[in-house]
Amino acid sequence: MSAEYKVHGDVAVITMNNPPVNGLGYSTRLGITDGLSKANADAAVKSIVITGAGKAFSGGADIKEFGTPRSTQEPNLLSVIRECEKSNKPILAAMHSVAMGGGLELALGCHYRMAAPGCKVALPEVKLGLLPGAGGTQRLPRVLGVEPALNMIVSGEAINSEMLAMLPGQKLFNKMASSPETLAQEAMDYARELAQQHADGSPLPLIRNLPCKHPQGDAYFQFARNMVKGMAKNYPAPPKCVDAVEAATQKKFDDGMAFEREIFTNLLFSNESRALRHIFMAERAASKIADVPEDTPKRNIASVAVIGAGTMGGGISMNLLNAGIPVKMLEMKQEALDRGVATIRKNYESQVKKGKLKQDKYDQRMALLSTTLSYDDIGSADMVIEAVFEEMGVKEAVFKKLDEVMKPGAILASNTSTLDVNKIAAFTKRPQDVVGMHFFSPANVMKLLEVVRGAKTSKDVLATVMTLGKKIKKTTVVSGVCDGFIGNRMIEQYSRQAGFLIDEGCTPAQVDKAAEKFGFAMGPFRMGDLAGNDIGWAIRKRRTIERPNMKYSKTADLLCEMGRFGQKTGAGWYDYQTGKRDAIPSAVVVDMIEKHRQACGITPRKIADEEIVQRLVYALVNEAAHILEEGIAGKASDIDMVYLTGYGFPIWRGGPMLYADTVGLFNVVQSMKRFAQNPHDDAAFWQPAPLLARLVADGKTFN
Ligand code: 3HC
Ligand code: NAI
Numbered sequence: 001m002s003a004e005y006k007v008h009g010d011v012a013v014i015t016m017n018n019p020p021v022n023g024l025g026y027s028t029r030l031g032i033t034d035g036l037s038k039a040n041a042d043a044a045v046k047s048i049v050i051t052g053a054g055k056a057f058s059g060g061a062d063i064k065e066f067g068t069p070r071s072t073q074e075p076n077l078l079s080v081i082r083e084c085e086k087s088n089k090p091i092l093a094a095m096h097s098v099a100m101g102g103g104l105e106l107a108l109g110c111h112y113r114m115a116a117p118g119c120k121v122a123l124p125e126v127k128l129g130l131l132p133g134a135g136g137t138q139r140l141p142r143v144l145g146v147e148p149a150l151n152m153i154v155s156g157e158a159i160n161s162e163m164l165a166m167l168p169g170q171k172l173f174n175k176m177a178s179s180p181e182t183l184a185q186e187a188m189d190y191a192r193e194l195a196q197q198h199a200d201g202s203p204l205p206l207i208r209n210l211p212c213k214h215p216q217g218d219a220y221f222q223f224a225r226n227m228v229k230g231m232a233k234n235y236p237a238p239p240k241c242v243d244a245v246e247a248a249t250q251k252k253f254d255d256g257m258a259f260e261r262e263i264f265t266n267l268l269f270s271n272e273s274r275a276l277r278h279i280f281m282a283e284r285a286a287s288k289i290a291d292v293p294e295d296t297p298k299r300n301i302a303s304v305a306v307i308g309a310g311t312m313g314g315g316i317s318m319n320l321l322n323a324g325i326p327v328k329m330l331e332m333k334q335e336a337l338d339r340g341v342a343t344i345r346k347n348y349e350s351q352v353k354k355g356k357l358k359q360d361k362y363d364q365r366m367a368l369l370s371t372t373l374s375y376d377d378i379g380s381a382d383m384v385i386e387a388v389f390e391e392m393g394v395k396e397a398v399f400k401k402l403d404e405v406m407k408p409g410a411i412l413a414s415n416t417s418t419l420d421v422n423k424i425a426a427f428t429k430r431p432q433d434v435v436g437m438h439f440f441s442p443a444n445v446m447k448l449l450e451v452v453r454g455a456k457t458s459k460d461v462l463a464t465v466m467t468l469g470k471k472i473k474k475t476t477v478v479s480g481v482c483d484g485f486i487g488n489r490m491i492e493q494y495s496r497q498a499g500f501l502i503d504e505g506c507t508p509a510q511v512d513k514a515a516e517k518f519g520f521a522m523g524p525f526r527m528g529d530l531a532g533n534d535i536g537w538a539i540r541k542r543r544t545i546e547r548p549n550m551k552y553s554k555t556a557d558l559l560c561e562m563g564r565f566g567q568k569t570g571a572g573w574y575d576y577q578t579g580k581r582d583a584i585p586s587a588v589v590v591d592m593i594e595k596h597r598q599a600c601g602i603t604p605r606k607i608a609d610e611e612i613v614q615r616l617v618y619a620l621v622n623e624a625a626h627i628l629e630e631g632i633a634g635k636a637s638d639i640d641m642v643y644l645t646g647y648g649f650p651i652w653r654g655g656p657m658l659y660a661d662t663v664g665l666f667n668v669v670q671s672m673k674r675f676a677q678n679p680h681d682d683a684a685f686w687q688p689a690p691l692l693a694r695l696v697a698d699g700k701t702f703n
Helices: 026-041 077-086 102-109 124-128 136-144 146-155 161-165 183-197 217-231 237-250 253-268 271-286 311-322 334-353 359-367 392-405 421-426 459-471 485-504 508-518 524-531 533-546 555-561 587-600 609-629 636-646 656-663 665-676 690-698
Strands: 003-008 011-016 047-052 091-095 098-100 112-115 120-122 304-307 327-330 369-372 383-386 411-414 434-439 448-452 475-479
Touching: 003 026, 011 026, 011 183, 026 047, 026 077, 047 102, 047 183, 077 102, 091 102, 091 183, 098 102, 102 136, 112 161, 112 183, 120 161, 124 146, 124 237, 124 271, 136 146, 136 237, 136 253, 146 217, 146 237, 217 237, 237 253, 253 271, 271 475, 271 636, 271 656, 304 311, 311 327, 311 334, 311 359, 311 434, 327 334, 334 359, 334 369, 359 369, 383 392, 392 411, 392 421, 411 459, 421 434, 434 459, 448 459, 448 485, 448 636, 459 475, 475 485, 475 636, 485 508, 485 524, 485 555, 485 587, 485 609, 485 636, 508 524, 508 609, 524 533, 533 555, 555 587, 609 636, 609 656, 609 665, 609 690, 636 656, 656 665, 665 690
Parallel strands: 011 047, 047 091, 091 112, 098 120, 304 327, 304 383, 327 369, 383 411, 411 434, 448 475
Antiparallel strands: 003 011, 434 448
């Protein structure tokens, strides 16, 4: 059982002990009810304290248990809370560090509550596509007031205990401890006091008995509904939170509880909640690498040199400066350094102007930045990240030089987006220290970091870079070496489909609209115009040499031959007005496409949005299945994280792999077989990847 029971004189202490955050899984729940039974049966015990071991009171229901029989196995959380309410000895919840979700709901079921300062208090279920399902929507408004409680429930944001304790009239905390360290002793002292207060048999207080009213309920909840509707277009949970809190003000307590439960159960089985829970786990799983144990020794990264102060070098440097790591940027010419520093300064200044960055923080960050034109000045850095031109010859010269000057044990990272990291590593005599760090542009904004593991990259280098990724607040995913790594290798197939769709009868605007309706932040053609169509053009030129038989629509090349590189040239797949980013459908482009179709002898057909979305998304899925099977990605959920954080895949769909699982892999494969019949498409590509075919045959899913 994951809770300990100890008696200290006349106080019984039940300590939840289910690392890392005392999730209220079956064995913790059993431990609590077992402790309650013992305490209530022991005449020497006069009061009970429930607390948590380690770094949390409790992080709430065990998310890993959701959807399994264990999550509802008795004693379920509602039963545990009912046992607390029914105890005839006063129960005090003693909270520290984290009291969230079901953990907070457990405390709300206790007779009294004490919190240590700095305890993060939240009902974050909405972030998992849920609402509090163990009475949170009914009890929190009774102790905090309707409006503050609804704000917490709808936002899911954590508030520090001392802030909550200051709310006028709050009944959440009966007492604050003076510090986390003294909480245990202070809780026992207070529990003894409470036992004395109730020695006369006076009833123990229950939150369920408190009134719950809003003076202008109808108007307030209407306002709340409007607010939430605007914020949460694709998420069903927030409006349901409003319904449940409104019910607390209108229904009897037990009816309100039943209402909350019904909504909770419905949300639990919604695709959105499934996706959000998947992402919660996937994000944490991404930093774990199967053959690199968590206790792998890490190298100390106290300073970093960045080679190249261009678009990426500047953004990468900002990430490091934000995390308090000193950076020295190296360039070939002083002008390039000056330009790089000016861009960093401009970015920070705009944050200061918008009130997002305090002046002293800005000063601190800039003070950590230095520059040089000489490799002699960077040799002592613990790590170097190269972001020079994307040419193997240039990378070769840089890495040979780094090999000469960097101290032994320094990590040598490349931000290459397309080149072979193994080849780059082979330019040095220390390939074990070389790793790819593929940031996305703008590097100071985008969450994704693909860490490219070379054939010889050592485990401690990998472990160190993963830790650094967390420190600079990136979602860090490991990729093996291949053309395009995980994300860009998949996007190539997506873009190819977008091209075929144009050949066959779509306009760029129609494809973009369908993709955006599905939930992509941007359709493929708007994305191309933003990133620069010339980048893809250059890559295609290289690939047609490497893969001369590769089939793709020539419209993208024709577009570039017209000089329409995208927003930067004022024209791409769309027209753009000076200084504006609105994509205006272009008659010139439509004409180019029509002429191209005629030249290829294609009679255009009307293509439904459903087919557009399926071809775009299933192309990602099929390529991803190859990537998984080849071991380029370690887990399907890593691929989802790449697409969610780097490529604008709709969050509420949980990433391409979870989406495919949700649609059903059998259905995905059947569609692929249909697409393979299309003479204008690439039949070979649509052969289901062997892994995908096997999963279908075995009735399994990616996740
Ligand atoms: N259940 C199971 N595991 C959990 C968990 C939970 N509720 N909360 C966190 N964890 C695990 C994480 O998966 C991670 O595991 P790992 O070490 O194996 O990767 C570990 O705890 C540490 O998590 P973080 O990396 O997030 O650590 P932090 O210190 O940054 O944050 C935290 C700790 C604030 C508790 C954060 O993890 C968090 O916000 N957790 C989610 C809390 C939550 O959503 N609770 C509501 C659950 S739903 C519920 O209670 C339903 C009820 O109403 C019926
Ligand atoms: P950029 O052209 O903006 O910057 C490159 C900088 O490197 C220039 O300032 C140049 O003066 C400097 N440089 C060139 N050779 C050098 C050398 N030998 N020594 C020192 N400095 C040198 O290019 P960008 O976009 O920053 O790209 C850099 C790297 O990042 C490339 O490998 C690119 O593929 C990769 N990348 C680019 C992304 C993007 O969206 N721009 C995204 C992800 C990776």
